[in-house]
Amino acid sequence: QKEVEQDPGPLSVPEGAIVSLNCTYSNSAFQYFMWYRQYSRKGPELLMYTYSSGNKEDGRFTAQVDKSSKYISLFIRDSQPSDSATYLCAMDTGNQFYFGTGTSLTVIP
Amino acid sequence: KAGVTQTPRYLIKTRGQQVTLSCSPISGHRSVSWYQQTPGQGLQFLFEYFSETQRNKGNFPGRFSGRQFSNSRSEMNVSTLELGDSALYLCASSLDAGTGDNEQFFGPGTRLTVL
Numbered sequence: 248q249k250e251v252e253q254d255p256g257p258l259s260v261p262e263g264a265i266v267s268l269n270c271t272y273s274n275s276a277f278q279y280f281m282w283y284r285q286y287s288r289k290g291p292e293l294l295m296y297t298y299s300s301g302n303k304e305d306g307r308f309t310a311q312v313d314k315s316s317k318y319i320s321l322f323i324r325d326s327q328p329s330d331s332a333t334y335l336c337a338m339d340t341g342n343q344f345y346f347g348t349g350t351s352l353t354v355i356p
Numbered sequence: 357k358a359g360v361t362q363t364p365r366y367l368i369k370t371r372g373q374q375v376t377l378s379c380s381p382i383s384g385h386r387s388v389s390w391y392q393q394t395p396g397q398g399l400q401f402l403f404e405y406f407s408e409t410q411r412n413k414g415n416f417p418g419r420f421s422g423r424q425f426s427n428s429r430s431e432m433n434v435s436t437l438e439l440g441d442s443a444l445y446l447c448a449s450s451l452d453a454g455t456g457d458n459e460q461f462f463g464p465g466t467r468l469t470v471l
Contacts (some may be wrong), residue, residue, distance in 0.1 A: 255399075283462075290360070290446055290462030291399070332399065343412050344389070344460070348398030 250274050253336055253347025254321045262356050266323040269334035273317065277338040277345075280312050281323045285333045285349065294334075326354045336348070358382065360449050360463035368469045369465050374435040377466045381449030387429040387470075390422060390441075393444040402445075403418065405430050434468075442470045 253270045258321045260266055268282075279298045283291035296311040297303045309322040319338075323330055331354050336347040361380045369375050389412075390402040401414035405424035422432040424443050428449075434441055444467050448460040 278409075278435065290448075290464050293459050317446065325366070337399075343401050343404075344399075345401070346391075346399035348396070 251336060251338055251347045254350055255348055257351040258355065259353045259355060260326055260350070261327060262326060262354055264325050264326050264354070266321075266330070266352060266354075268321040268323075268334050268336075268350050268352070270319050270338075271317055272319070272338055272345075274340065274345070276340045277318075278341050279339040280310070281318050281339070282308075282310055283335040283336040283337060283346075285335060287332075290308050291335055297331040326352075328354045330356050360447055360461050362445075362447050362463040364466060365464065366467045366469075368471065369437050370471050371437055371439060372432065373437050375437060376431055376461050377432045377445055377447075377468075379430045379432075379447030379449075379463060381430070382461055385449035385451055385461070386428055387447045387450045388428065389450075389453055390425055390430070390432050391446045392446065393446055393465070394442075398404070399446070402432065417470075437470045439470050442468060444468075458468060 251272050267285045281296040282294045284294050285291040300312050307324045311320040333349040333351050335349045338345050363378045387406045389404040391399045392398045404412040408424045417433045425429045444465040446465045447463045450460045
């Protein structure tokens with residue numbers, strides 16, 4: 248079983264839709280939870296991070312962590328064509344990062 | 357502030373050869389981590405260097421090695437290349453430890469193709 252599981256998609260939504268991206272994990276030692284966005288031919292860039300259960304909001308993005316269920320989510324409100332990218336979840340034990348395989352998102356104008 | 361740079365951007369090698377990839381971190385960043393990214397496995401951690409010392413290592417064979425210089429620049433080497441080594445190799449730098457509260461900045465990657 249992989250440390251981090253992420254639905255690869257692809258996901259295609261119309262502009263303005265709410266997008267939900269999810270990851271599950273098995274390692275209780277994970278302390279930090281992150282979401283990265285990766286555009287084609289670019290390296291990943293950090294979108295959001297959190298270290299506790301609950302919600303964290305940043306503009307159109309909301310990260311949600313449920314440690315009891317070992318489940319994290321990223322919600323994108325009012326999705327834009329510029330949000331089209333691959334989204335990677337990542338988790339950190341304090342010594343090493345573990346990444347999901349990424350979900351490819353396309354927002355159609 | 358210049359971002360993380362990686363050279364070369366693209367590389368084509370044949371099986372059995374060796375390759376060296378280079379990463380220049382953001383100025384002032386002392387931690388450099390290397391990852392292998394493939395469509396099936398996603399991003400997998402190779403190793404992390406801090407102040408010229410390997411601090412953490414992932415589950416890759418000994419053919420994968422790295423080093424860090426006093427100016428924090430890092431290189432990774434893959435010897436006896438195999439077809440399965442074809443991937444995007446990403447370097448990430450951070451101020452200190454590569455933990456979630458210390459953001460990792462990724463370079464654009466080096467696309468390695470092994471024929």
